[in-house]
Amino acid sequence: MTGTTADAAPPAAYRSPRGRGTELGLLVLAVLLPAWGYCALGLAKTGTLPPGAATCGAGLGVSALLAHLVVRWRAPYADPLLLPIAVLLNGIGLVLLHRLDLERGTAPAAPAQLLWSALGIGCALAVLLLLRDHRTLRRYSYVCVVSALGLLLAPVFFPPVNGARLWVHMGELSFQPGEFAKILLVVFFAGHLAAGRALSRRGRRLTWLHLPTGRLLGPVLTVWLLSVLVLILERDLGTSLLFFGVFIALLYAATGRLGWIAAGLLLGSAGAVLVGTYEPHVHTRIADWLHPFASIEAGAGAGQLAQSLFAFGAGGATGTGLGLGHSELIGFAATSDFVLSTAGEELGLAGLVALLLLYALLVERGYRAGLGLGDAFGKLLATGLATTVALQVFVIAGGVTGLIPLTGMPMPFLAQGGSSVVTNWILVGLLLRLSDTAGRRRAEAATP
């Protein structure tokens, strides 16, 4: 993917190690593009420039500029693409949410999302300011897993929303603790596997199969069982799939054993089949995936997945244009699970490919940081974070386009949801920190 080797001489691109000018330039574009979209939306819907465009653009711009300055100060070697990509995705998300607000006429989601975004950027900057060396985190890997499990279990004590127990409600506020648990678990996985790396080849040998030691196998099974447990208790196929996938990926990165992948996939599929058969909520989703138009044939009108497919179809190659689609047909999850359907309808295949490529670039930059780091923990952490984004995008984008069964997961940066936006910004903050270390390493190697 990257075209360079981590341990070899640094590539030509890093001759100018800082790239902060590039970042600033891209940031300007990343702020202007959503502002332009906001204006286009206003013109399409009401024929006038929307009054909120300036506020929204300024809010995003000020946050981005602040982030840029902190990066310049505290992580000058950080990858110059990470911040602009995150700002652009966040900005497009704000435009899409505002567009959906116009349709629904209920409490608007975009202003709240703007606040959450600012908070998220603040958290990312806090990561940069407080975490000077990512290896510090390794010391807390067991704290991480305990708090992650605590967070994961918390929603069990709250009433379910739309059939899934994912939320913790406190007065007016509600958040998804599973979101925060995501990062904590990646930290734990990376810490655990970096420590267990040396142990990985010392298991008992059973003809052709190297059995792993109990110390390594124990957490694997624990995590797998926990993910199924989470799924059953909270009816959250997405999160458990994500945890499991990330863990398998890291296991492979750490040990290089394809047997791990095979065993993991086997266990994962067994769990999925079991749950898919016996858990009605999940079963329905699989049935919907296999026959998205069944409800139409039954004369009951289009289901949500069918509506999503219609939206993509209506978009065609170039889309209907912002504000000119019919997102209202998708229904209640339009701002969360199905925000990508609106993008597909109004921005078309062209816009969707651009969005997916932005995510791909973000993921690729994450792996690149991993490749550039010297320590196993850092490598695994960066790889885990990048894989988290990649899997999340694949699961939700694949779900709304009918490629795989639909699982309720927020599209990073696009979907409505404070916990999701904040978490993803923290993730970007960590990647900035990791890439800064990697960049510094490359720069030092380049200077004789």
Added chain:
Amino acid sequence: MGPRIRHLALLCALLLLALLVNTARLQLTESEDLRSNSANRRQSIERYDRPRGEILAGGRPVTGSRDTGENLRYERTYRSGPMYAPVTGFDSQVYGTSLLERAEDPVLSGTDPRLAPFGSLAALGGQRVRSPGGRVVTTVRPAAQRAAFEGLDGRKGAVAALDPTTGRILALVSSPSYDPDLLSGTDASVARAWERLNADPDKPMLNRAIRQTYPPGSTFKVVTAAAALDAGRVRDLDAPTRSPDPYRLPGTDRWLSNEAKGCRDASLRDAFTWSCNTVFAKLGVRTGLKAMVRAAERFGFNDAGLRIPSAVTPSTFDTEMDASQLAMSSIGQFDTRATPLQMATLAGAVATGGVIRPPYLVDKVTTRDGRTVRTGGGAGGTRQAMSPSTAAKLRSLMTGVVDEGSGRRARIPGVRVGGKTGTAQHGVDNSGTPYAWFISWAKRPDDSRPKVAVAVVVEDARAKRSEISGGGVAAPIAKAVMRAVLDGR
């Protein structure tokens, strides 16, 4: 660890590829299927998101629109709905469209690329063009339409009137009618109206003028006379024919009789004026099946392709019959059936020297601001239904019917009116209430061309069976329509 991270990156690339391929499939190859899925409401939302173009009669819209502010935003409204329903048809959010609303839908809904300034060019490039709904200017004359509608006065029946020299349809009425307004919108009342209209035994939504065929009865004698005259079977209108009364149907033991008296050996003129069944049955048989079929088809029978632009149910004249069936067919019975529009065309052909111009209902189509997009006109060219001399003879016969025969009630002082009455038997053993027919044309003496041809059919005339006759019930309606046209209202 580096290579393994690369493997993971490669895996992500594969996942991305899968996403891209699947999205491209949805948005490019399956796009059209998804768009046209019956449960996809986008098409109807887009269709109703702007006022539909108007249908005009006599320069005034007979339609309107109502902004409901709902998802399917604009609803169609109709002015004088029941009167114009056989022309406009309905446009329903739930039940689709009919008649002109259906035939001219691309224009009315604004999807016809010709409505846009460079629309044809854009359509060539595969772009979907959406303009403000265009206007459909009909050929209908409101005064004639009203005269016909009020003449029928709710009785089951239909009227078709046209300008025989151009084919322009001046009136198209079916009765009993319905208000298409009832079918606009999405309320429960729409479904109730639909149910009720469909369950109504009087079939108010049936367009009897173009979609219902009737046995034409004696009005068909025009065709038989034309065939006989063209074939040279009869040369002198006033010479006595050798016709028995009653007439034994060839090859059977059944006897055909007359309502009128004095039909034995009557001349063609007298037989026509008093509508002698025996004379025409025998004449048809003598003229022969081939010549009869040819004549009927020249007048437009057995033509399944007629569109005005709504499809017109073909009028029929059998091409394979034995002599007794031919005898009955020659007086408009047996399997012979005709739409009122067909019979108006037939009357018009007589008036214009045998020339038929295909009837049409759309004068022109314009954009909303009046730029003409296309002009109407019947599909297909003109046809010669009979020789001009035959037409002249038939004009004289038809004038006789109105001047002194069964069609006296269609007389208009100072105007040359030709007509033919008909009382069509139908039902098992002719048990049904007979249909009363009247077809006619009118021409002012100082005009070079006839102005109007009309066909009227009344299914269940509110009268005792014995009094039912085209002359008594249908002729006054035809007269009112002709007057409305002649007065230029």
